[in-house]
Amino acid sequence: MSLPGWAEDLRREGAEQLNELGLPTTRMEDWRYTNVSAIGKTRWTGSDGRGDDVSREELERLCFPVFACHLFVFVNGVFAADLSTLRAGSPQAEVRSLARLLEEEPDSLRGVLGAQASPKEAAFTAWNQQELRDGAVVRIPERADIEEPIHLVFLSEPGTEPTATHPRVLVLAGSRSRASVVEDYVTLGDGTFLTNAVSEVVVEPDAELEHVRFQREAVTGHHVSSLHARVERGGRLACHSISLGAALTRNDARTTLLGEGAEASLYGIYLGTGRRHIDNHTTIDHAVPHTTSRELYKGVLDDHSHGVFHGRIIVRPDAQKTSAEQSNKNLLLAQGAQIDTKPQLEIRADDVKCSHGSTIGQMDPDALFYLRARGIDGDEARRLLTRAFVSEVSGALRFEPLRDRVEEQLVELLEEGA
Amino acid sequence: MSSEHTAESFAEREYEYGFVTDIEQESLPPGLNEDTVRFISAQKDEPEWLLEWRLKALHRFLEMAKEDVEPSWAMVDYPKIDYQAISYWAAPKKKLDSLDEVDPELLETYDKLGIPLEEQKHLAGVAVDAVFDSVSVATTFKAELEKHGIVFCSFSEAVQRCPDIVRKYLGSVVPAGDNFFACLNSAVFSDGSFAYIPPGVRCPMELSTYFRINAANTGQFERTLLVADEGAYVSYLEGCTAPMRDENQLHAAVVELVALDDAEIKYSTVQNWYPGDKDGKGGIYNFVTKRGACRGKRSKISWTQVETGSAITWKYPSCLLQGDDSVGEFYSVALTANRQQADTGTKMIHIGRNTSSTIISKGISAGHGQNTYRGLVRVQPKAAGARNYSQCDSLLLGDECGAHTFPYLEVKNPTATVEHEATTSKIGEDQLFYCRQRGISEEDAVSMIVNGFCKDVLRELPMEFAVEAQKLLGISLEGSVG
Numbered sequence: 062m063s064l065p066g067w068a069e070d071l072r073r074e075g076a077e078q079l080n081e082l083g084l085p086t087t088r089m090e091d092w093r094y095t096n097v098s099a100i101g102k103t104r105w106t107g108s109d110g111r112g113d114d115v116s117r118e119e120l121e122r123l124c125f126p127v128f129a130c131h132l133f134v135f136v137n138g139v140f141a142a143d144l145s146t147l148r149a150g151s152p153q154a155e156v157r158s159l160a161r162l163l164e165e166e167p168d169s170l171r172g173v174l175g176a177q178a179s180p181k182e183a184a185f186t187a188w189n190q191q192e193l194r195d196g197a198v199v200r201i202p203e204r205a206d207i208e209e210p211i212h213l214v215f216l217s218e219p220g221t222e223p224t225a226t227h228p229r230v231l232v233l234a235g236s237r238s239r240a241s242v243v244e245d246y247v248t249l250g251d252g253t254f255l256t257n258a259v260s261e262v263v264v265e266p267d268a269e270l271e272h273v274r275f276q277r278e279a280v281t282g283h284h285v286s287s288l289h290a291r292v293e294r295g296g297r298l299a300c301h302s303i304s305l306g307a308a309l310t311r312n313d314a315r316t317t318l319l320g321e322g323a324e325a326s327l328y329g330i331y332l333g334t335g336r337r338h339i340d341n342h343t344t345i346d347h348a349v350p351h352t353t354s355r356e357l358y359k360g361v362l363d364d365h366s367h368g369v370f371h372g373r374i375i376v377r378p379d380a381q382k383t384s385a386e387q388s389n390k391n392l393l394l395a396q397g398a399q400i401d402t403k404p405q406l407e408i409r410a411d412d413v414k415c416s417h418g419s420t421i422g423q424m425d426p427d428a429l430f431y432l433r434a435r436g437i438d439g440d441e442a443r444r445l446l447t448r449a450f451v452s453e454v455s456g457a458l459r460f461e462p463l464r465d466r467v468e469e470q471l472v473e474l475l476e477e478g479a
Numbered sequence: 480m481s482s483e484h485t486a487e488s489f490a491e492r493e494y495e496y497g498f499v500t501d502i503e504q505e506s507l508p509p510g511l512n513e514d515t516v517r518f519i520s521a522q523k524d525e526p527e528w529l530l531e532w533r534l535k536a537l538h539r540f541l542e543m544a545k546e547d548v549e550p551s552w553a554m555v556d557y558p559k560i561d562y563q564a565i566s567y568w569a570a571p572k573k574k575l576d577s578l579d580e581v582d583p584e585l586l587e588t589y590d591k592l593g594i595p596l597e598e599q600k601h602l603a604g605v606a607v608d609a610v611f612d613s614v615s616v617a618t619t620f621k622a623e624l625e626k627h628g629i630v631f632c633s634f635s636e637a638v639q640r641c642p643d644i645v646r647k648y649l650g651s652v653v654p655a656g657d658n659f660f661a662c663l664n665s666a667v668f669s670d671g672s673f674a675y676i677p678p679g680v681r682c683p684m685e686l687s688t689y690f691r692i693n694a695a696n697t698g699q700f701e702r703t704l705l706v707a708d709e710g711a712y713v714s715y716l717e718g719c720t721a722p723m724r725d726e727n728q729l730h731a732a733v734v735e736l737v738a739l740d741d742a743e744i745k746y747s748t749v750q751n752w753y754p755g756d757k758d759g760k761g762g763i764y765n766f767v768t769k770r771g772a773c774r775g776k777r778s779k780i781s782w783t784q785v786e787t788g789s790a791i792t793w794k795y796p797s798c799l800l801q802g803d804d805s806v807g808e809f810y811s812v813a814l815t816a817n818r819q820q821a822d823t824g825t826k827m828i829h830i831g832r833n834t835s836s837t838i839i840s841k842g843i844s845a846g847h848g849q850n851t852y853r854g855l856v857r858v859q860p861k862a863a864g865a866r867n868y869s870q871c872d873s874l875l876l877g878d879e880c881g882a883h884t885f886p887y888l889e890v891k892n893p894t895a896t897v898e899h900e901a902t903t904s905k906i907g908e909d910q911l912f913y914c915r916q917r918g919i920s921e922e923d924a925v926s927m928i929v930n931g932f933c934k935d936v937l938r939e940l941p942m943e944f945a946v947e948a949q950k951l952l953g954i955s956l957e958g959s960v961g
Contacts, residue, residue: 090552378879393893396860404901406884411875411905421890421897 065167068193071175075190078180085184094369094401095311095340100283105225105255107192115218115249120144123216123247130209131156136216138226139195153205154240156213159229160195170198174231177261177289183313185285189227189259196229199242201268203235210241210273210460217278219252230260234268234296241271241459246278248306254282256307261289264296266320271299271459277470278306280335287313294320301458302329302358303467304339305474315344318352328454329358332471333366333398340369347376347383350410356387359454361447362398363475370402372417378409387417392424392450444472507568513537515567516666522568523635523670526642529649536655536665549659553822554851554883555791557727557764565729567667567700623684630675631686634702637673644675648706652735652772652799660731660793661768664700668733671701676711676742685941687716703734707742709775714745716944727755727790732767740775740802745783747940749948752788757846759818762790769796770826773805773834781808783939785948786821795853797826800834800862807836810936814952815848815880824854824885829862829895838869841933844880851883858895865895873903874932876925926952 064072084101085092115136124132133156134144140158162169180187197213215228232242246256256278264270278284284307292298304310316325331339345354360368370389391400404417424446432442448468458464507518516537520530543549544562624631630641637645655665672688688703707713730752736744746769755762765788771780782796798807809825827836842850850873858865873882884901906928914924929952930937937945 381878391890393890393895395893398893399889399891401887401889402899403885403887404899405886406873406901406903407881408873408875408883408903409881411878411880413875413903413905415903417884417899417901419886419888419897419899421888421895423893423896 064163064193065171067171068163068174071190072193075180075187075193078187079184079191082182082184082187091342091371094367095309095338097283097285097309097311099309100255100285103223103253103255106220106222107225115141115144115216117144119249120214120216123249124212124214124245131211132214133197133212134214134216135195135197135228137218137224138215138228140197153202153207154211155200155202156211157198157200158195159198159231162198170231173233174229174261177263177291178259178287183287185257185311186259186287189229189257192225192227193229194227196231199230199232201232201234201238201240201270203237205235205238205240207238207240210243210271210463212243212245214245214247215256215258216247216249217254217256217282218249219254219282221252223253223255225255225257228256228258230258232260232262232270232272234262234264234270236265237267238265239269241273243273243275243463246274246276246284246306248279248282251279251281254278256282256284256286258284258286259289260286262291262298264290264292264298264323266293267295269297271301273301273303273458273463274312275301275303275463275467276306276310280306280308280337282307283309285311288315290314290316290325292316292318292320292323292325295322296320297324299326299457300328302327302341303455304329304331304341305470307337309338311340311342313342313344315346316354317346317348318354319348321349321351323349324353326354326457327356327358328457330451330454330467330471331358331360331368332474333360333362333364333368334474334477335364335366337366338369339366340371342371342373344373344375345385347374347380347385349377350379350381350383352380353384354386357454357457358389359451360389360391360400361394361451361471361475362391362400363394365395365397366399368398368400370400371405372403373405374407374415374417376408376410376413376415380410381412383410383413383415385413385415389417389419390450391421392447393421394423444476447475448472507566509564509566511537511562511565511567511667519568519667519669523638525635525638528646529638532650532655533666536662537667539656540659540662540666543659543662550793553793553853554849554885555793555820555822557791560729560764562663568669624682627680627683628677629680629682630673632673634668634671634673634704637704641675644706645673645704648704648735648737650735652737652770653733653768658768660766661733664702664731664733664768668700668702671703671732673703674705674713674715676707676713678709678711680711682711682713685714685716687718699728699730699732701732703732704737705735705744705746706737707739707744707778709739710741711739712743714941715747716941717746717748718751718944718947727762727764729764730766730789732769734767734769734796736771736780738771738773738775738778738780738805741777742775743779743781744771745781746771746796747944748782748784748786749940749944749951750784750786750788750792751951753790754788754817754819755790757817759790759847762819763788765789765792765794767794769794770799771797771807772799773802773807773831775805776802776831777804778802779806779808781810781939782825783810783936784812784823785936785940785944785951786811786813786823787951789821790819792819792821792823794823795825797828798836799828799830800836801830803831804833805831806834809836809838809840810939811840812843812933812936812948812952813841813850813852814843814845815850816845818847820849822851822853824852826855827857827867829856829858829865829867832862833864834862835866836868838867838871839935840869840871841936842871842873842882843876843929843932844873844882845876847879849881849883851885852901853885855887855889856897856899857889858892858897860891862892863894865892865897867895867897869899871899871901872932873901874929875903875905
């Protein structure tokens with residue numbers, strides 16, 4: 062496969078940066094709680110994206126049967142056309158395989174791809190850029206109003222060798238459009254794998270976009286992702302990050318509000334069982350006046366799991382009339398579970414309203430008693446309360462089937478334990 | 480009359496304590512090496528073990544300086560300090576035997592500061608240990624305290640009088656190699672205060688120390704050690720000022736508190752070092768390590784600080800909650816105006832069972848001030864039933880200042896309950912309007928609102944200090960009528 066020259070330049074730049082930076086260590090402030098040395102020590106092989114041996118039935122078992130929407134499947138980072146469907150009758154969104162787009166229209170993404178995600182100071186983004194090959198390009202035309210979610214499934218099917226995939230997603234929401242994109246990360250089989258995904262999102266003026274990252278990969282692998290979003294004047298972006306799987310998860314989400322009236326809502330749910338490690342880093346950059354952000358992340362941590370939350374809010378000089386709210390709540394269920402949370406406000410303008418809150422606690426014994434007194438057994442009561450705890454976040458999801466799926470799977474995984 | 484104007488005049492406030500006292504000083508030429516340390520130690524007639532301890536710290540520090548591990552993570556910005564260009568020893572020339580021999584000029588200095596030793600002796604009942612540059616000049620009320628078996632004296636005197644206690648606790652809370660500045664202090668600390676409260680004694684008066692940096696080109700490296708034995712109680716006050724000088728002066732102090740079973744220590748600071756002029760020239764670099772260990776069961780340590788001075792403040796009074804049911808508290812008001820920078824907060828380390836901690840931090844930024852709260856709450860795996868509540872609020876006056884919050888919460892025990900809240904906002908237009916409508920001048924209104932904002936902290940201060948702190952905040956707001 063040949064790439065256009067500018068894309069080759071991107072790959073080269075990625076390689077140079079990765080070479081210069083190396084993988085992060087716990088001596089770095091942003092990585093002090095997350096040790097990725099295991100990733101550095103493994104010899105990763107790329108994958109050829111063998112999509113043929115994945116059957117539709119297997120896929121449906123892994124994904125939502127309820128999802129009779131636009132479906133695009135990538136196996137080991139490579140687009141699998143035979144597994145994908147674009148529902149007839151609603152051709153408004155253009156969803157393409159990155160590799161094919163680069164081949165067929167080599168110049169259409171020049172200056173667009175890589176414009177948000179800088180490989181500087183970000184080793185994993187650099188790595189992804191070095192391996193740039195395939196991924197999803199979602200273009201939502203101006204004024205399009207797309208009711209059904211656009212469902213992107215990234216299926217890892219690791220072989221006998223440790224397999225690394227580097228999916229790339231580019232979402233361009235045209236002005237005044239309205240749409241929802243769901244990135245869904247699942248695994249087939251139990252080999253060692255690494256998913257290193259980079260998503261770039263642009264919300265043009267007055268557009269409304271929901272972006273969901275639903276990660277429920279197997280515990281035999283690692284998941285590192287970064288989301289780079291830009292929201293322009295009057296645009297509204299809702300991001301959901303749901304992390305239920307993988308042995309080690311690290312999500313970086315950076316949202317820049319670049320136009321007046323821009324709004325960003327960041328929601329997160331993370332579940333820790335066994336010895337899983339989940340690290341969420343978010344940055345919201347209020348670059349201009351009159352912008353609003355809300356952030357709500359909730360974590361449930363059981364067994365010997367380790368949760369990390371780092372929420373950074375930056376208000377630039379002159380970004381007056383900024384309103385920012387951030388909240389991180391954690392439920393610790395077992396001796397051995399651990400949480401490190403670090404909200405961070407950096408404010409350089411005076412006419413602002415910013416707040417953050419963080420709580421760490423356990424299940425309320427009074428609430429448990431209340432339910433038990435009404436004949437609900439202990440396990441069921443705990444299930445109910447856990448579900449209620451996360452439903453504040455999942456309730457913000459636009460699609461009910463997805464909402465139910467998230468809550469159900471969380472409770473299931475919690476019961477299965479490690 | 481706009482708030483912009485308010486902020487401007489607020490930012491240009493003058494430093495009241497910037498006079499230089501003309502007293503004959505004895506000081507070492509600048510430089511840091513073994514000889515410096517030996518000289519300081521010899522001046523104080525220190526025992527061999529202490530010299531050894533200092534030298535060990537010195538070697539560690541020189542190593543650190545070579546590795547260039549001076550902390551750079553704080554949100555403060557200053558040119559590199561040349562540690563060889565600082566004089567590590569300065570003292571008034573005359574030796575003093577009693578309070579009456581204190582240089583009248585020095586006494587006048589304290590009068591100007593509003594802490595007349597004599598006055599306080601008679602009226603306030605506060606025992607004062609005043610540290611002038613590096614030497615503790617006079618300690619009042621010694622006899623009264625001795626009746627209760629309380630030892631309150633300068634650190635050097637304590638080394639002579641009760642070396643066993645000093646040796647036992649020195650460096651036990653802040654080890655010599657703890658951090659860059661603490662290490663420097665351990666090598667060259669000159670003097671400071673020492674207090675020991677015997678078991679079951681409730682200290683009948685508030686103990687107080689006043690620090691002042693006077694000589695040019697000197698750093699002040701005081702070391703304070705307070706030990707409250709079983710069931711003892713003590714309230715300790717500390718105040719600081721420095722003259723106006725163009726160059727920056729370094730202040731790297733270490734404070735260690737030890738509370739045994741059922742003991743309680745209340746430590747209050749009003750820090751008003753010279754903050755530099757409105758362009759950020761001069762001022763004190765206040766790089767201080769303060770830490771208290773709640774060693775015993777049901778012990779309690781409470782830090783209260785009002786930070787209005789210094790060009791740069793780098794200070795994190797912390798509590799190690801080692802004993803079961805021990806309590807740690809931190810109340811802070813930090814004000815940055817002009818080009819002042821403050822990176823301050825606390826660490827609460829929960830180690831024992833059923834420990835609890837409270838953090839209330841109020842930051843006020845004006846002019847080009849940068850105010851950062853940085854705090855850590857850590858619950859260790861065995862700290863069952865730990866409880867923490869933190870609240871950090873920031874108030875912004877002016878559109879060129881900054882307020883930042885960096886709380887770290889690390890919890891390794893599922894029975895812990897940890898809560899953190901932070902807000903940042905500017906002074907409320909509606910609040911100002913409400914006051915103005917009722918005939919209150921803008922200046923008074925701003926002052927009222929700021930004082931109200933800080934009330935939760937100010938009321939933790941002992942009476943005399945609360946008045947001083949309110950006055951200080953008042954001075955800061957002077958001339959803010961548009």
